[in-house]
Amino acid sequence: MSLRRTPLYDRHAAAGARFVEFGGWEMPVHYGDGIQAEHDAVRQRVGLFDVSHMGEIEIRGSGAVAAVDRLIANDLQAAEDGQAVYTPLCTPAGGIVDDLLVYRLAADHVFICCNASNREKDFAWIRDHLEGATAVDRGEDFAMLALQGRHAPAVLQPLTDLDLSALGRFRAVHAAVAGVPALVSRTGYTGEDGFELYVPADRAGAVWDALFAADPALRPIGLGARDTLRLEMKMCLYGQDIDETTTPLEAGLGWATKLAAGDFIGRDALLAQKAAGIPRRLVAFRLDGKAIARHGYPVVDAEGQPIGQVTSGTRSPTLGVPIGLAYVPTGQHAVGAPIRIQVRNRVESGVVVKPPFVRPGA
């Protein structure tokens, strides 16, 4: 199967992008100066990501909000129009089909952003389980740009009549950006202030170019830094930290799982797991040495026996030390608890830490 390309592919190539396969897409991993420089640009200033590989699903109908609310773990009924809600989408057994950003645009209009690799699966799942509304896969229609970093408002404001100072975190509104109709969302996957812009795919280039024209120092940022930025915030990556074999309670997504706010698919299983005791927890850790614990490396006990697994790991570009996420047995997940990880032929020691690893905007 050939890889998909976003409408901005040629611009990435011209900017010196190195491409990798991700979720069936050929995406920039970095633009030649490396992940560290791009990571620092976002933490210290601002950067622009092409995340057009992300999927979009639009749901309309008089009962759209109530219909979606029965599918997702978070509480869309409690949200206001114009609010974005992060949520797991669960199987009846409580596993995670995907993690989503769900926009309540109006009582009869919901817009969902999902992971690229799950787009077809999610759309089929939602279509098959949705009652009282109609779902449309809009993934081909939209490009998505993420402008992230403390200077993001200053870069974006001259391109829109929308008063960005009035747009709060996790709020979204339709507005023109550089003359192009967009859904402007104050969200992101970096922990920094910033915006995600959903624009018509065939006009993405105009918005991309206008942002670079508005700030000649703006840097394009690849998926490599997107991963290190999200990991420093302990934001989950689907397929790596969470999947259909993990529950939101195990993954530390209880804050996005409203068990007391009405029924949803998977709720009974999650209530049962909570009552029986959550067997394992996704923890944030840092290691004492320099070796990096990567996805799939075993967490071991004092005798060297496997008791868990690393799901994500890198060297934190901000802190300069190895960090990661791992599932460990409940009881060994407290902040300050020691953790041992088998890295090739050695056991590296570290400690469970309180997330996020980095305080953004600091």
Place this chain on the structure above:
Amino acid sequence: MSIPNDLRYTPDHEWARLEDDGTVTVGITHHAQDALGDVVYVELPEVGAALEAGAQFGVVESVKTVSDLFAPCAGEVVAVNAHLEDAPETINAEPYGAGWLLKLKPDDAGALAALMDADAYRAHCEAEAH
């Protein structure tokens, strides 16, 4: 892409140079460091270790990936680049110079003739890109 003519190359993107004193200096190529990105950690063997040709002797880690290192020829490790412990990014900046990995006393210096020369390595990289 820099591929010096005076070095020999392995399919795993390492280079080897026979020095005047009969030792062989080993590193990773410009192409390899470019593909890895920012190198943040290097794991090297102890001085005195005996390596078989093609044996894994260490790893080089970048932010995005970890890659095994393989001995280009059989020999005894006579030096490792201790500078990399505190400054692994030297591999990105000077892969053929200060970013060298280790020096071997080869069992048979003639074994380097079996490795690729610069032209063959360039063709190898181009073939891999397709």
